[in-house]
Amino acid sequence: MKEVYLQKLKEEFVPALGCTEPVAVAYAASKAREILNQFPDRIEFHVSGNIFKNGMGVGIPGSTMVGLTIAGALGALGGNPMAGLEVLDGINHDVVELAQTYVKQGKVKVDVKYNVAKLYIECICYKGEESGRVIIQDRHTNIVSMERNGVVLYKSNPESKEDAVSSMKDWSFSSIYDFINTVDIADIAFLEKGIALNKSIAEEGLKGCYGLQVGKSMMLNIQKGILKEDLMSRSIMLTAAASDARMAGSSMPVMSNCGSGNQGISVTLPVVVAAEEFKVGNDKLLRALALALLVTIYMKSFVGQLSALCGVLLSTAGAGCGITYIMGGDFQQLGMTLQNMTGSVTGMICDGAKYGCSHKIAASVSAAIQSSLLAMNHNCLNGSNGIIDDDVEVTIRNIGRLANEGMEVTDEVILKTMLEKMKQVS
Template sequence: MDDNKLLIDILKNQVTPALGCTEPGAVAYAVAKAKEILDDEVKKLNITVNTNILKNGLGVGIPGTDERGIVFAAALALVIGKSEYVLEVLKDTNKDSIQKAHDIVNSKIINLELDKDADSLYISVEAFGRKDKSKVIIKDAHTNIVFQSKNDEILMNNDYPLPEQAKESNPSNEIKYKIKKFSFDNLIDFANNVPLNNILFIQDGIDMNLLLADVGLNNNIGIGMGKYLNKNVSNVYSKAKAYTAAASEARMSGYPLPVMSSAGSGNHGLVAITPISVIGNDLEKSREKIIRSVTLSHLVTIYVKVQIGALSPVCGCGVAAGVGCAAGLTYLRDGNINQIKNSIKTMIAGVTGMICDGAKLGCSYKLAIAVDSAVDASNMALEDIFIPSDNGILSESAEKTIENLAEISNVGMKNTDSTILNIMLSWC
């Protein structure tokens, strides 16, 4: 496959609309699919998820409602969920469906369990009707359905272990893994030279995320962080920080508008897109330059996420989308290749220790911190100020630095998620 076409396909696969937090949305997607396969009233629903899904779905708002959490999202999916909407599966929510979802929750037919042995993103849904049963399994990515069955008939089965080295060559595996074949030089070259018409769809995400930022800034949503930051804006960079935080606050509160995600996360999409859009507009950069800058931001975000995993102990808004944002901001302001790569390394030197303790309103502050750090890393890189390669986990190449980051997250922090979840469950 032509490299340009492959990268465009990766972008289209990984940059998609999402309504509300991605983790309860993914569970709702699986529930809707199981309900459709069953084709009957669901009398009992068993949901099993891995640590990360439970951690991120525990306390986050469900779009269009005042409710939180995976169980309510699943109940709502039983009422109005349509799998064809994918991560916008709950977009038809209304007052009647909310009341029916409450009735389902109160009936106690939904059982949510944790699979402590699942070491990557995992959602299993079993739906039981009057006579029939169905099962749907999602693995490794929020929309990656690998198994479907009805009664004893297997309708789809791609659920088998795949060694890391085979991910890129196996046609059934997600296309995102193919980004590993590219260097950052390749990604920057793509951003420079891909025909603009092939990436115009990136503008949809810019428009979508700026609209949600406007909602957060002009409505009484969440704890008022976006409004606070906006009140204290002193320059275009603090304005970008306020807009990003406000959009996240609206999203985490469950405001019923979609966001354009990046690498499987709506909050990643906000960091990868919003600061570059706000700063680009204020600096009167061309529409084309902003689109190309956001494109690079997405690609770097996806590259990092493939290395650290779809869900991780480290905050992907900082160490993935924040890194993408730093690269995109440096590109936006005409940084050269070395400056772009140095902004990536400096960003990783600064935010690696940011943990992910679940999706919630407080994520809006982490997004604000990520934007702050990305701006600083980019500003310094443009003046050829960067953290030396012999510092900490950094390496001579940006690619190797990200591999080091992935080892910290995947190996060194193996028990971190379980510890975080135990703390979170103590107040439930």
């Protein structure tokens, strides 16, 4: 499994500039414009409910605006179609002004398309009677269809949820543990880039006045002596600060995981803080981070890319395992950490990307550290507790079942509520 795990880490732990759902919309627009081969005079988007809700309230880098319309306009008018999730890197002021004009003049339309995949983006760029059309599905940069003037240029078969799970059939909690203990450190040294990126945006979040300022408020309360600067406070402070900056539209990139910047931030920074607090070497930090990432990726395969279940549960569960590893926990205690985490913030809803995400991250990081500390004392929630099973593999699958079967109606209610709110505002 060594090469499989290394390849997956390289596929999932990648840089992203801005919240990944509106960035995926911008990417689709940049590709549609590329196909059209000229600047469009109007742009249409048809997106799934999950894409729509994750773009309503989040800041778009460089624009001082929120929403999918400005993200799409920026992508179509100045995005780099070769840059993937960094499509908006280098957007200049003139493009921003032009994009804002397009939005104000109603040249960018976004609507919800039903009965499609949870991650679905269709973009059509028009110039007179000519058009360029792109469809992204299942993953944020996974183009499944391209057309010019109605002529199909490219078409692929979208991956089903069953295919995604099947492709990871040889994965297991125990094989991940074996991998991180035996992999050559040189093979996972590339993870250091993610540590550097995510620490940088955390520092930016503490310096600036972004969003809800969850991280900065903690820093100020530490300075006032209300809170103590310890493992818990520093982990929450840095992780929340990074999310504060990102959700408010900072132009700094982050290292995402599983298509989410917030999940990349929240799986990385608590592990980094723990390594600093316990003064472990860089080798152990990299092994702990690889463990945290792979546990998150494994759990995510059962939940799916987008869900009504807040994905930070998965990333902080991975981080909790990484922290336990740093503290010298064994395989049994890693399982205990995940079991404990399942009994805490599981069920936290995803009601779109927004400033409040940093508040949810703070709660999840706290739960992860508590879960880890309980496990280190050999305290563990057992199979008599709700959806937890004594077998950690079954527990992971139960979380996926909760997200996909149990929260389908929740997803519908969240979207309905948010759409009604939009109508009231307009």
